[in-house]
Amino acid sequence: RRMDQILSTSHVPSSWSNSDHVVTPQGSVNGVKGHTGQSNGDGGQTSNTPEAGQKARIATATFGEIVALLSFSPVHKHMSLADLEWLVIPALATNQVTTVRGKLKDQNGLTIPLGLALWAHVSDEVDKKLEAQQQANIPFHLAPHEWKSGEIPWLLAVLAPKEVAQALVKKLEDSVFKDKFYKRFALTEETKKPMADSSQVQPTLS
Incomplete structure (x- = not known):
């Protein structure tokens, strides 16, 4: 499948938006199921509505944020485009991904991506x-x-400064993993602060 088809059919609801503090998709951290557009039979997207266009733009922007955050990870920064x-x-x-943004102090509400979490539900x-x-x-x-091959939940990666990572994991435990025993792949990884140290950022999870 082409990347544009994958992004346009990803589970990104219309209320997933870039706020002052945090980007959280419904269907993941907020625990509300998202939805996809209707297929035209050949794997493409039939809807050309403003809502569909907004979803595609948000998915594309989030894709870029995720790639940027991965570049600060010692484990992932040497990966290829493939x-x-x-x-x-x-x-x-x-x-099965969420990204967290933080507001920079004294920067007129400017926000930056601070971290992300990736998870999966897998088969035996x-x-x-x-x-x-x-x-x-x-x-x-x-x-x-x-x-998404089964029902066994795994928290695969949490890439964020320590204080943000702890809050993000707690949020996931109260939503995606609520009342579930989940497995954790390795330890939470603290990324380098890409634009500011934690004293200059006000992260908020909603």
Whole structure:
């Protein structure tokens, strides 16, 4: 599938918007299911409504934010563009990613991306694959179809400054993983502060 088709059919509801503080898609952190457009039979998108266009723009912008945040991760920054096909696009398409923004102090409300979380719901077979990767101390790697292959929840990555990461994990535990036993791939990773240290940023999770 072409990238534009994948982004345009990803689960991005109309109320997912860039706020002053945080970007949280429905269907993930807020626990409200998103929806996709209707297919025209060949895998494309039939809707050309303003709402569909807005969803596509938001998905594209979020894709860019995710790539930028990954570039600050010691584990992910050396990945190639080809890796985005299995790491970023499936997470967007299955609505299993959220990004957090923070407001810079004394910058007229300017916000920057601070962190992200990626998760998956996998089959027994994929669960064993992730367990083996973690035991071998290597970064996780899933095929695109494996991100939503079953019911076993995995928190795959939390890339954020420590204080933001803790709040983000708590939010996920109260929504996506509520009343569930989930597995965690390795430890939360603290990224470098891309534009400001935490004393200059006011992150808010909503």
